Amino acid sequence: MKKLFGLLMLCFSILSFAQVKTPFTGKRSFNILEGFGGSGTPAYYVDVKKNGDVHFGYVQVNQADGTETSEDINVGKYHTGVMKVHFKKYNEKWNFKFNKEKIYFTDEKGNIMKSEDCCSVAETESSNCECEGELFQ
Template sequence: MKKIFSLLILCISLLSFAQSKAPFTGKRTFNIIEGYSGTGTPAYYLEVKKNDDVYFGFVQVNQASGEETSEEINAGKYNPKVMKVYFKTYNETLYVKFDKEKIYLTDEKGNIQKSEDCCSVSEMDKGDCTCESAFYQ
């Protein structure tokens, strides 16, 4: 009986590990929130390493002064439910989840957010838009 129980626990552990494998490896850029200010919209990116470590970063160039600001952080191992991203530079916390094709801005529980800040210029009349972005390579 102990062997069967141990085997069952092992199988469940392997299945849960297999489901948390990152959907890709490599670097992708994205743009969830549309920018309208003169300081320049940050160019966000994420990079998934072969060991499933996920790094998030941004590069922002001030259009007036040409000054560049950037930061990269390790957000930990890939989590399909929600990942917390904290950028110290602007004291900015983001909650996101992503799949092979898109990244979504979420709340702490992984619920996808809607906001007028996520609307493109062509969608401004909608009011609130889903906070998502396709990945660009």
């Protein structure tokens, strides 16, 4: 029984250290919803910690009265699959995938979403743009 317990602990320890390498560490800002820019628009970011934890957040400043609203959500360890974010203050639920350079809105299966809300000014003729954005330092 002690040997079995020891073996299980060893396996658990090995699995907990076997992490996927993060594409970067530090904070990167992004804008996916092109049509919603403005003076009161939230500035979204993803922050990858050295230990592999991924945080999504935003900071929004009300231009009328200067009040600041922010939220920072730990979504767990980095992995290459879909990461789910639920911003509670505005009840926003998003699915994301990201790499070193880009971030993508996805469905629950990891397929990149398409929407007219993701079209840039240059793409106004299109109503079905991929929801992706660059990650800026």
